[in-house]
Amino acid sequence: MPDWPDAVLFDFDGVLVHSEPLHYLAIQRTANEAKLTLSEDQYYTELLGYDDRGAFKKLLEMNQQTVDKPLILKLVARKKKFAEELIHAKHYQGLAGVEQTVRALWRDYPLAICSGALGNEIELMLEGIRLRDCFRVIVSAEDVMVAKPDPECYLRGVERLGQRYHRRLNPKNCIIIEDAPRVIDRLKPLGFFCVGLASHTPASRFDNADVIINSLELSEIKAKIPRLQVFEG
Numbered sequence: 001m002p003d004w005p006d007a008v009l010f011d012f013d014g015v016l017v018h019s020e021p022l023h024y025l026a027i028q029r030t031a032n033e034a035k036l037t038l039s040e041d042q043y044y045t046e047l048l049g050y051d052d053r054g055a056f057k058k059l060l061e062m063n064q065q066t067v068d069k070p071l072i073l074k075l076v077a078r079k080k081k082f083a084e085e086l087i088h089a090k091h092y093q094g095l096a097g098v099e100q101t102v103r104a105l106w107r108d109y110p111l112a113i114c115s116g117a118l119g120n121e122i123e124l125m126l127e128g129i130r131l132r133d134c135f136r137v138i139v140s141a142e143d144v145m146v147a148k149p150d151p152e153c154y155l156r157g158v159e160r161l162g163q164r165y166h167r168r169l170n171p172k173n174c175i176i177i178e179d180a181p182r183v184i185d186r187l188k189p190l191g192f193f194c195v196g197l198a199s200h201t202p203a204s205r206f207d208n209a210d211v212i213i214n215s216l217e218l219s220e221i222k223a224k225i226p227r228l229q230v231f232e233g
Contacts, residue, residue: 004227004228005173005174006167007109007110007111008105008112008177009112009158009161010102010113010177011113011177011178011180012113012122013179014048015216016094016095016131017094017098018093020044020199020200022092023117024040024043025086026083026086027047027055027059029078030075033078034071034075036063038059038062048182048201049180049181050116050147050148051117051148052079052116052141053072053147054116056075060072087128093129094131096215097217097220098129099130099131100218101216102216103134104231105230108230110165110169111136112135112137112138112160112161113135113137114156114176115138115141116140116148119138119140119143136164136165137164139160148180148183149182149185149186151183151186151187151190154171154187170191171190172191172192172193174193175193175194178197179201181201181205184208184209185207188208188209193210194208195209195211196213197212198214199215211224211225218230
């Protein structure tokens with residue numbers, strides 16, 4: 001195994017799968033039922049990086065509505081129903097280069113998914129893009145006390161990878177691949193090597209990323225992170 005990094009940790013939606021339009025549509029349908037307004041631009045600028053609870057809390061605030069916990073739970077449940085319908089209808093796909101790059105990294109590095117999505121949604125879509133076997137550790141919204149953009153999700157991922165591989169992993173030697181600038185802003189002070197994936201967000205917004213990439217194509221990964229040893233098989 002190469003000396004660096006200790007591990008590679010991925011966000012899921014917008015990084016491994018092109019599923020943000022799916023989540024936007026599910027949240028928009030839920031918002032319409034609740035007579036809340038949400039534009040596509042608002043979703044990508046204001047809600048990206050939050051889990052469902054955080055997204056609906058923010059949406060209520062944006063609509064000048066009372067932030068009510070029982071209402072948020074009701075909205076989350078409706079959104080979950082809509083999202084599962086869209087997942088079963090295959091309203092998602094793996095992003096360009098994902099399968100080749102993930103399988104190349106999997107040969108040499110411990111990999112984890114650290115996401116604000118629900119676990120069943122991650123499992124269904126990961127099976128759909130044929131990459132479930134590459135990830136021994138998945139941290140989802142149900143696994144943390146404080147949701148993204150808080151760094152708990154990634155810290156828990158590092159901890160679980162260390163337990164899984166019987167190694168002491170240092171966040172300063174781990175790579176994060178994330179498409180939400182507000183999440184990277186919280187991770188960088190902890191020493192993570194942060195890769196900003198500009199799949200939905202302009203590269204100019206990634207103020208604290210160590211590297212900014214436009215895709216997970218293997219050629220771009222090799223060019224932008226030459227220290228990372230990636231071999232095509």
